[in-house]
Amino acid sequence: MTTFRELGVVPEIADALEAEGIVEAFPIQELALPIALGGHDIIGQARTGTGKTLAFGAALLQRIEHGGKEPRALVVAPTRELALQVTDDLLVAGGKLGTRVLSVYGGRAYEPQISALREGVDVVVGTPGRLLDLVKQKHLDLSKVGILVLDEADRMLDLGFLPDIERIIKRIPAQRQTMMFSATMPGEIVALSRRYLTRPTNVRAESHTESDATPQVVQHVFQAHQMDKPEMLARLLQAEGRGLTMIFCQTKRACDRVAADLAQRGFDAAAVHGDLGQSQRERALRAFRNGKIGVLVATDVAARGLDVDDVTHVVNYECPDSADTYVHRIGRTGRAGKKGVAVTLIDWSDLTRWRLVNGQLGLPFAEPQETYSTSPHFFEALGIPAGTKGKLPKEQRHGRAGLDAEELEDIGETGKIRSHTRADRDADRERPRPRRRKRSRTRTRAGPVTYTHL
Incomplete structure (x- = not known):
């Protein structure tokens, strides 16, 4: 070099x-x-x-x-x-x-x-x-x-x-x-x-075929049931060696749904998409880049340009709509000469679209194997420990600072957002509140109630 x-x-x-x-x-x-x-x-x-x-x-x-x-x-x-x-x-x-x-x-x-x-x-x-x-x-x-x-x-x-x-x-x-x-x-x-x-x-500076263009990325494609995907994802996120992880969804609603589900299962996850305010998007991206959260769920546009060398896994939770999208997504891992893992979950309804993407890139995954969250080959391929369940064990939770530890900046948006952290909110709770003044209530003959401060 x-x-x-x-x-x-x-x-x-x-x-x-x-x-x-x-x-x-x-x-x-x-x-x-x-x-x-x-x-x-x-x-x-x-x-x-x-x-x-x-x-x-x-x-x-x-x-x-x-x-x-x-x-x-x-x-x-x-x-x-x-x-x-x-x-x-x-x-x-x-x-x-x-x-x-x-x-x-x-x-x-x-x-x-x-x-x-x-x-x-x-x-x-x-x-x-x-x-x-x-x-x-x-x-x-x-x-x-x-x-x-x-x-x-x-x-x-x-x-x-x-x-x-x-x-x-x-x-x-x-x-x-x-x-x-x-x-x-x-x-x-x-x-x-x-x-x-x-x-x-x-x-x-790269080869014409995607397989040659991403030599540092190990790619896996599984045919999955829509209802079983949350369980598969939760187990995948407990794979050995899993570090910062990006999950791609097609819609903003799907991003919110997946991030909320992961949070309930004990993972430090945040969603990034166009409906969030700019300060909220930047806070989530900073938290992910700084390692305060371990999972970022994003749409393609929101994640464009995010440059983090330590992303170990990329998950296509939903089928990418084109070969270019697939290339950009899995390009988030395997950066700076490091190894990476890309996992794509394909619904039955998306098989035709996936075959087009697969064919354009010359990948060997035209017929993905039918896979469930309990499938032995799923555990073996991704290095998931035997017996792993769909929730993160309590003793493994809160290993990262979390999204609330990242400051939310006031960037002059409409409806100004004051910079705050978790410590600020705790201080607000402890701050003494002014005593409420007693009031006597008087009903008049005409009906309305008047108040007199004492």
Whole structure:
């Protein structure tokens, strides 16, 4: 493996990365960094979890001019969660350079973002909608942007952001470096690259087949009964070596139902989906990233961009609707060279859809084995101890701090939420309450009751 120093990264960035234990570059970084450092346009095809953020981030930080008022680089991401993750990575890598990085996205109050822009930033990372809003309100000036990054372009296409992206690009100087990263390359993304990239170099650091693309992930597919899935899931979560786990559902309602059921069975679980307030979503994601909860139940959009290296298991509680969705889901585990386990539970009614996904990816699971929560092969395949039941034993509960231990931020949403923790609530209960004043009640001849304070 090649180190970042050997790839030409300046000592300030290399030192900051080494302080975080990041010394050797991943394949996508090894391929993309020399090109990016030379100022050339790039089309990078890489799935989530392959290290693409530093593939463009290290070059971006090294090439921009620091200390100006207007941003010199812009990173466009499809979701708030990915924008936050990219921001965190850039702040770490650019710590010794003093790089000012601002993330802007919907769901947060405008004022803090506008205030930061007025003070001056070097890099802006944001979602298309909020970026356009700030540009139209003349709070965000893109006239000095020399580097543009489109991260997870295929996902932005799925979410209907392509028109917004084109509007943003038209506000940026034509003389710029553009880097676009995408897990897949549908026709619309190829057309976008032809319009806005100049003689780009194509970089691909993964194989064409999913089985080769995820060598660190052991995949299991079981044909399951809908009514038995909660029992199967509870036993699966007690498998040997199971650490942080992500469970994917198709709907927000299913996320809430699964998370509530797991909580009743003794597991530290939280749901993340679009119906939750932004502060609630961020609290759940932080709690999961910090290890305060061990299970995150999420929809695909809500979990997009969550970058946690220690996820050991991914569970497709419901059948993914496409091959791309399956790839993105199981890509949450087996990251940074670590091993991972992906388990997919297929209902009878979803067999036809699953066979399409299976065929597109060339997987060997076209006919999943019929499986129940008591099936011996289920226990053996996943390393579940014999005799495991559908509830977590009481002596094993509360091993983590829990969701309540993570602070809920006041982010200026409608209906402001005061920052609070469990300790705050305990203090509220102990705080003495004012004595109620006695009142005498008098009934008049006309009927109404009047009160007199004593």
